[in-house]
Amino acid sequence: xxxxxxxxxxxxxxxxxxxxxxxxxxxxxxxxxxxxxxxxxxxxxxxxxxxxxxxxxxxxxxxxxxxxxxxxxxxxxxxxxxxxxxxxxxxxxxxxxxx
Amino acid sequence: xxxxxxxxxxxxxxxxxxxxxxxxxxxxxxxxxxxxxxxxxxxxxxxxxxxxxxxxxxxxxxxxxxxxxxxxxxxxxxxxxxxxxxxxxxxxxxxxxxxxxxxxxxxxxxxxxxxxxxxxxxxxxxxxxxxxxxxxxxxxxxxxxxxxxxxxxxxxxxxxxxxxxxxxx
Numbered sequence: 096x097x098x099x100x101x102x103x104x105x106x107x108x109x110x111x112x113x114x115x116x117x118x119x120x121x122x123x124x125x126x127x128x129x130x131x132x133x134x135x136x137x138x139x140x141x142x143x144x145x146x147x148x149x150x151x152x153x154x155x156x157x158x159x160x161x162x163x164x165x166x167x168x169x170x171x172x173x174x175x176x177x178x179x180x181x182x183x184x185x186x187x188x189x190x191x192x193x194x
Numbered sequence: 195x196x197x198x199x200x201x202x203x204x205x206x207x208x209x210x211x212x213x214x215x216x217x218x219x220x221x222x223x224x225x226x227x228x229x230x231x232x233x234x235x236x237x238x239x240x241x242x243x244x245x246x247x248x249x250x251x252x253x254x255x256x257x258x259x260x261x262x263x264x265x266x267x268x269x270x271x272x273x274x275x276x277x278x279x280x281x282x283x284x285x286x287x288x289x290x291x292x293x294x295x296x297x298x299x300x301x302x303x304x305x306x307x308x309x310x311x312x313x314x315x316x317x318x319x320x321x322x323x324x325x326x327x328x329x330x331x332x333x334x335x336x337x338x339x340x341x342x343x344x345x346x347x348x349x350x351x352x353x354x355x356x357x358x359x360x361x362x363x
Contacts (some may be wrong), residue, residue, distance in 0.1 A: 098311050100198055101306060102240070104206045108213050110297045115217035117289040120278055123222060123268055130260070131213055137252075145243040148315045148321060153248050154331035159296055160255050161343050164271060165350035167260050171267050172354035184274045187284055 101142045108135035122184045126170050133163050205242070208235045222268045222275055226261060233257050243314070245323040 101181060115128030137156050144152025177189060212235060215228030233256050240249035254360075268275075321327035332340050 097198060097202060098314055099308050100202055104209055106300055107210050111213040111217055112292050117286055117293060121222060121275055124225060127216055131216060132260060134246050141240050141245045141248060145314055146312050148318050150327040150331040153245055153328045154336050156248050157332060158343050161347055164260055165347050167263055168354040169350050174358040176357050184271050185278045185281060
């Protein structure tokens with residue numbers, strides 16, 4: 096097994112998540128793409144935990160999991176709240192803060 | 195990079211393919227399923243990297259909890275999702291150009307430093323990747339960050355509850 100390969104795969108996953116955030120218009124898909132980016136970072140943490148033979152990287156993955164769960168909870172509450180004032184899930188329609 | 199084994203090729207192709215499925219699928223439920231598939235492939239990758247406990251937790255927490263919430267919310271908003279397609283899309287060319295540029299910059303930086311990357315460990319500690327090793331790391335070495343994350347999660351839940359409830363006029 097090859098560590099550089101996994102770094103490249105993780106980079107690709109992160110880029111795909113970034114493109115998803117930029118391209119998709121459904122705000123729910125935005126969140127899914129963010130999860131993809133978090134997973135890319137998780138893969139790197141696990142990879143380098145293995146490379147260095149230390150469990151610290153694996154502990155960080157747990158914290159990332161918790162942050163992902165918290166982000167989903169707060170994000171969905173925000174979406175539902177925004178939907179009440181602005182009945183759409185299209186990110187282009189959320190332009191109240193536009194200067 | 196050296197030569198790659200069939201295993202690595204398969205993992206990479208499945209991971210990137212399923213991730214592409216997440217952002218390219220028109221139907222949100224299909225992207226959700228694609229994400230679930232990518233989670234399973236990631237779990238296999240974690241097994242390959244000797245992180246068994248993380249692989250199992252990944253499936254349990256991500257596939258079992260977070261994706262189910264996603265699924266509920268997508269069912270809730272499925273009518274609104276159909277409305278989106280009636281509005282014309284704005285152009286996002288500059289953003290994509292920026293993303294591609296950042297990717298190639300990162301790839302270039304990686305290529306410069308690829309010699310410094312260590313190979314995967316052959317002789318890992320006995321408890322690496324097991325619940326014991328991870329538990330020791332979390333509850334002893336990372337005790338304060340662990341407590342901080344607990345507070346973060348509590349605050350997030352209270353915030354979500356507060357924002358989600360209906361205001362009484």
